[in-house]
Amino acid sequence: MKTTLTVFFKEVKENLRDRRTVLSALIFGPLLGPFLFMMVTNTALTRELNKADQPIKVPVIGAQYAPNLIAALRQQGLVPLQAIDDPETAVRNRDADAVLRIPQGFGTSWRKGETSQVELIYDSSQRDSDSSVGRLKSMLESYSRREGVMRLVARGLSPTMMAPLSVDERDQSTPQSRAIVIFGFLPYFFVLAVLVGGMSLANDLTAGERERQSLEPLFANPVARWKILLGKLGAIGTFSLMSLFISVAAFAVSGKLMPAERLGMVIDLGFSFAWRVVLMMLPLVMLLAALQTLVAAFAKSYREAQTYQSILMMVPIIPTMLLSIMPVKVADWMYDIPLLGQQVGIMRLLRGESVSAMQMSHCVVAGVVVAMLVILITAWVYRSERLAISA
The missing domain is CATH 3.40.1710.10 (abc type-2 transporter like domain)
Structure with a gap:
């Protein structure tokens, strides 16, 4: 445990000193999405509402x-x-x-x-x-x-005589459930914040050190490699979690700046929504940190790792696209699938519907189990002697 904490604090401290990492993980990553979303959506809605008046x-x-x-x-x-x-x-x-x-x-x-x-x-x-x-x-x-x-x-x-049929429309939507029309892609932005928050660290702590040939001296120490890996994963997860916090807070602010009342909507992205989102996203912080480290382990340079990570960033959008193109009735089994469970849970919270403790626990436990499996695979890759060789 002491070795893991030493690696953890070392990597966190060094990357906090790196301006590029801080800007990417804690500023541009979590804030760019909410800023662009708020600016584009607010401008478009305001223009259309003004034209309607x-x-x-x-x-x-x-x-x-x-x-x-x-x-x-x-x-x-x-x-x-x-x-x-x-x-x-x-x-x-x-x-x-x-x-x-x-x-x-x-x-x-x-x-x-x-x-x-x-x-x-x-x-x-x-x-x-x-x-x-x-x-x-x-x-x-x-x-x-x-x-x-x-x-x-x-x-x-x-x-x-010209109206033999009269239709009495009864819309069952609520002011809060109608907010899904605007914030339908919100779950992907949260996943994207986690990915961007840990990307620079994942690339640098594996592919970057491999390119700089500093990984071999680290592995030469008489310390189990899985302990080194846990320290690195902890650092990546910390930056990803901070990025998630900032993103959730930024969207809470942007929700208050939207002209929701003029659209007949209620947008509630406050504390009650935020802590549930963070709880459901915690397993993804572990899972994506391990996945990013695993992907970076197959790259021989920082630039090559960036190429692989860009492909990985396309994976989280799949559940969002599937649910938007083929709307399906939410079932309990969906909470047992990482990414899909978070997508479904956050969408229900946006609509003002409740997510039961059982559904929340399935979402968290299933995500943790899959994350542990990916961590074990990454630990197995870390045992390879070829990982420390850059050429």
Whole structure:
């Protein structure tokens, strides 16, 4: 135990002095994700919410053919702009979100009681115009329904004849469960913080020392290699855990800065959420530290180890992608699979649902068991004499 602690304190102390390691593991790694997420999401949401509160400015071609329609759309928040000669090009070049074109025969068809057609020109690939196009469609549909009812009444018919089926929608989502729409990738950010937090140390303490030829003198000491390994794993895990703490705290702050109330959401990433996340992530701190060390053991240089670690960083995104593409009903067996168990548990916490003590214990115990197996494999690799040879 004394040897393990000596190696642990030595590696932690040396890497705290390394500015590159501190910046990567404790600043850029845990803070870059929350910062970019908050900046991009907050900017996009604020822009869309502000657009929803403002009138829609849309060029209208042939407004003189449907004055009543234009007047009704004005009341709903439409600001008709001057007609343009080439609406298709204007939409493609983003000079206009949408263009409304009213044909010359609109009034004739309307007076005959026939279906009058208008053209809504837009580009569905322009995501920033979705809200404007959606609002304009809703305005046109509302006007169509209202005028359809008036036509029926004018003919002495009941408007209910056109609505044989009435749908009463009852959305069972809660303000907190709707937050999953924004924070669906949050579990991956936490795993990424753990990976980035320990990556520099894992590469340097194995591949780096192997490249510098300082691993051979260390192994020459009359000390069991598994004790040296545990000290190194402890140092890697410490930096990974600190990175996780910082990331959880950063997302808690970013959650308070989101305009959740205007979206009808409640985002609760406070202490109750944070300690459960850290508890579920603890086995992954052990597991990923061992995996990173194992991967670095097969590299002969620091740069080669970085290449291998970049591939390893793609593995945690698999559960997130699977659950987003193929939503499945959560089952208890999922908590017994590392990464998947953390993904499911954190998603449930985000939705405001409870994670039972049994489910939490399965998530933790299963992760610890797998982590111990990987540590044993890494210890076996550390027994190889070829590990200390850089050439």
